[in-house]
Amino acid sequence: MNNHQNSFSPPIRILATRRRRRTVSARLRSGVLEVMVPASMSVAERERWVELMRERIERQMRRKLPTDQRLAERAKRLNDRYFAGRLSWTSIGYTDTVSLWGSCTFTIGAIRVASRMKAFPDWVVDYVLMHELTHLVHSNHGPAFHEMLDRYPMAERAKGYLIAAQQLSQMQGGA
Numbered sequence: 001m002n003n004h005q006n007s008f009s010p011p012i013r014i015l016a017t018r019r020r021r022r023t024v025s026a027r028l029r030s031g032v033l034e035v036m037v038p039a040s041m042s043v044a045e046r047e048r049w050v051e052l053m054r055e056r057i058e059r060q061m062r063r064k065l066p067t068d069q070r071l072a073e074r075a076k077r078l079n080d081r082y083f084a085g086r087l088s089w090t091s092i093g094y095t096d097t098v099s100l101w102g103s104c105t106f107t108i109g110a111i112r113v114a115s116r117m118k119a120f121p122d123w124v125v126d127y128v129l130m131h132e133l134t135h136l137v138h139s140n141h142g143p144a145f146h147e148m149l150d151r152y153p154m155a156e157r158a159k160g161y162l163i164a165a166q167q168l169s170q171m172q173g174g175a
């Protein structure tokens with residue numbers, strides 16, 4: 001994990017109000033961290049609170065992030081449904097270093113899904129998982145591979161979604 005890249009550092013707005021006596025509160029609004037502090041609070045004290053609130057909200061956000069455990073559960077469900085539970089893999093998880101959406105090192109059975117897919121709908125993530133799971137049976141992209149992969153009913157829609165997402169990220173200067 002790249003800590004610098006994943007560190008949560010939103011723009012911060014401090015709202016000082018006379019109505020507030022002692023309490024500090026914070027909320028995330030349109031990507032801006034708003035921290036409400038009493039007007040009487042010193043600058044040093046405000047800064048300390050801003051950092052505390054940033055850390056608290058970061059922890060809350062991390063708890064909501066989709067986990068590798070969730071990927072493993074989805075893969076197991078797909079395995080049961082489309083492969084009669086016959087597939088096995090050694091590890092599965094999100095990564096920042098995959099070149100496109102996913103990768104499967106079929107020799108050791110390691111499946112990786114791009115971290116930027118965490119925000120994608122489940123049926124798109126499932127399609128990428130299906131693709132990588134299918135590689136556990138067929139290492140290349142031949143006709144037998146596609147025949148197996150196309151059993152996933154949302155395959156065509158998911159391909160369209162991924163193409164659009166890729167173009168959007170290129171337009172925004174992403175990878």
Ligand SMILES: [Zn+2]
Pocket residue numbers: 131135141
């Ligand atoms: Zn492939």
